[in-house]
Amino acid sequence: MERLVCLKVPFQAAPSYSSRPRSWIPPTQLSAYKRNSLSAFSVRAQMESEEGSAAAATSSEPAVDALKMKEREVGTFQDEVAASQGIRIRRRPLTGPPLHYVGPFEFRLQNEGNTPRNILEEIVWNKDVEVAQLKERKPLIKLKTDLANARPARDFLGALRAANERTGLPGLIAEVKKASPSRGVLREDFDPVEIARAYEEGGAACVSVLTDQKYFKGSFENLEAIRNAGVKCPLLCKEFIIDAWQLFYARTKGADAVLLIAAVLPDLDIKYMIKICKMLGLTALVEVHDEIEFDRVLGIEGIELMGINNRNLETFEVDISNTKKLLEGERGKKIRERDIIVVGESGLFTPDDIAYVQEAGVKAVLVGESIVKQSDPGKGISNLFGKDISL
Numbered sequence: 001m002e003r004l005v006c007l008k009v010p011f012q013a014a015p016s017y018s019s020r021p022r023s024w025i026p027p028t029q030l031s032a033y034k035r036n037s038l039s040a041f042s043v044r045a046q047m048e049s050e051e052g053s054a055a056a057a058t059s060s061e062p063a064v065d066a067l068k069m070k071e072r073e074v075g076t077f078q079d080e081v082a083a084s085q086g087i088r089i090r091r092r093p094l095t096g097p098p099l100h101y102v103g104p105f106e107f108r109l110q111n112e113g114n115t116p117r118n119i120l121e122e123i124v125w126n127k128d129v130e131v132a133q134l135k136e137r138k139p140l141i142k143l144k145t146d147l148a149n150a151r152p153a154r155d156f157l158g159a160l161r162a163a164n165e166r167t168g169l170p171g172l173i174a175e176v177k178k179a180s181p182s183r184g185v186l187r188e189d190f191d192p193v194e195i196a197r198a199y200e201e202g203g204a205a206c207v208s209v210l211t212d213q214k215y216f217k218g219s220f221e222n223l224e225a226i227r228n229a230g231v232k233c234p235l236l237c238k239e240f241i242i243d244a245w246q247l248f249y250a251r252t253k254g255a256d257a258v259l260l261i262a263a264v265l266p267d268l269d270i271k272y273m274i275k276i277c278k279m280l281g282l283t284a285l286v287e288v289h290d291e292i293e294f295d296r297v298l299g300i301e302g303i304e305l306m307g308i309n310n311r312n313l314e315t316f317e318v319d320i321s322n323t324k325k326l327l328e329g330e331r332g333k334k335i336r337e338r339d340i341i342v343v344g345e346s347g348l349f350t351p352d353d354i355a356y357v358q359e360a361g362v363k364a365v366l367v368g369e370s371i372v373k374q375s376d377p378g379k380g381i382s383n384l385f386g387k388d389i390s391l
C-alpha cells in the first residue's frame with residue numbers, strides 16, 4: 001500500500017539514491033510496463049510528466065527518457081533472474097525514487113517498490129547511484145589508461161595459504177574498519193595507514209579495506225594510501241560490487257582482491273566477474289551466508305576463495321556457528337576435494353572463536369571490530385589468536 005510520508009517546501013537537493021532523476025511508474029502499471037515496448041512507455045512517462053501527476057524530474061529529451069526506461073527494464077529483468085536464484089535483494093527501487101516534486105512541494109510517496117526492505121538492500125540501492133555517477137566521471141575507457149599505470153596485483157590467496165602453513169592457524173585478513181551500520185563508529189582516532197602497518201607487523205597475511213563512505217566511513221583514498229605507503233600485505237577492496245566497472249576501478253586504486261556477495265549477485269554476474277578478476281589479476285573472495293548461497297557458489301567453476309559470513313547482512317544477527325553449519329557433511333567434503341580456501345568472516349573475538357572456526361574447516365579468517373578497536377591493533381592480533389603470530 002502506498003503511503004504519503006512527508007511534505008516539504010522548498011526543493012531539496014537529494015543526496016542519496018533519490019537524486020537520480022527517474023520517471024515514476026505506478027505499481028499498477030508495472031506489468032504493463034514490462035510487456036510494452038520501450039518507446040510506448042517513454043511516451044507514457046512524458047505524458048504523466050506533462051500532466052504533473054507523476055515525476056516532474058523527467059527529461060524533455062526522448063533519447064534520455066528511453067535510456068532511463070531501458071535501464072529500468074533491465075533492472076526489472078535482473079531482479080526476476082535474481083529472485084529465481086533465491087536472491088531477495090533488489091538491484092534498485094522498482095517503482096523509481098520516492099521523491100516527487102509538484103510545484104514548490106516535495107512529496108515522499110513510499111511504497112513496497114521504493115522502500116528498501118533491509119540495510120543490505122539500502123546499501124545496494126545507494127551503490128547503484130554512486131557507481132552510475134562515478135562511471136560518468138570515469139568511463140571504462142579512461143580507467144583502462146589508469147590500469148596500465150597501476151602497480152601489479154599481489155597474490156592474495158598465496159599469502160593466506162603461506163600464513164596458514166607458517167602458523168598452523170587460519171591466515172588473517174585484518175580489516176581497516178572505521179564504522180559499520182550495526183556498530184556505529186568503532187574507532188575515532190582513525191589513521192588507515194597506521195592501522196594497516198600495525199596489522200602487518202602483528203602478523204596479518206592480508207588487509208581488508210572498507211571503501212564504502214556512506215555506511216562504513218571508508219574510502220578509495222584509504223585503499224590507495226595504504227598501497228602507496230608500501231604495506232606489503234595484499235589488499236582486499238571491501239566494497240559492495242554490483243557492476244564490473246567497479247573491478248577495474250578497484251584495481252586502479254591498488255586492490256589485489258575484491259569481494260563478491262552472493263546475496264546480491266546472481267550466478268551469471270559472479271561467473272562473469274570472476275573471469276574479469278582473473279584477467280585483471282584480482283583474487284575474488286565470494287561471500288555466502290546460507291546453504292542456498294553456498295550451493296549456488298559451489299556450482300560455479302573457478303571458485304578458489306569462499307567467505308562464510310557469520311553476520312546476516314539483512315538483520316545484523318551474528319552467529320559463528322553458521323560457519324560450522326555450512327561446512328558440515330557433503331558441503332565441507334566438496335570444499336576439501338576442490339581445495340577451496342574458506343574464510344570465516346565476522347564476529348570473531350577470542351582464541352576460542354578462532355579455534356572453533358578452524359575446527360569447522362576454515363583456513364583463513366576476516367576480522368574487523370575486535371582488532372580495530374584496540375589501542376594497539378597489532379597487539380589486538382596476538383590477543384585474538386592467543387599468541388604472537390608476527391614474523
Ligand SMILES: O=C(O)c1ccccc1NCC(=O)[C@H](O)[C@H](O)COP(=O)(O)O
Pocket residue numbers: 119120175177180181182183309311313316345346347348366367368369370
Ligand atoms: O559490519 C556490519 O555492520 C555490516 C553491515 C551490513 C553489511 C556488511 C557489514 N559488514 C561487513 C562485514 O562482513 C564485516 O566488516 C567483516 O566480516 C568483519 O566483521 P567484524 O569482525 O565482526 O567486524
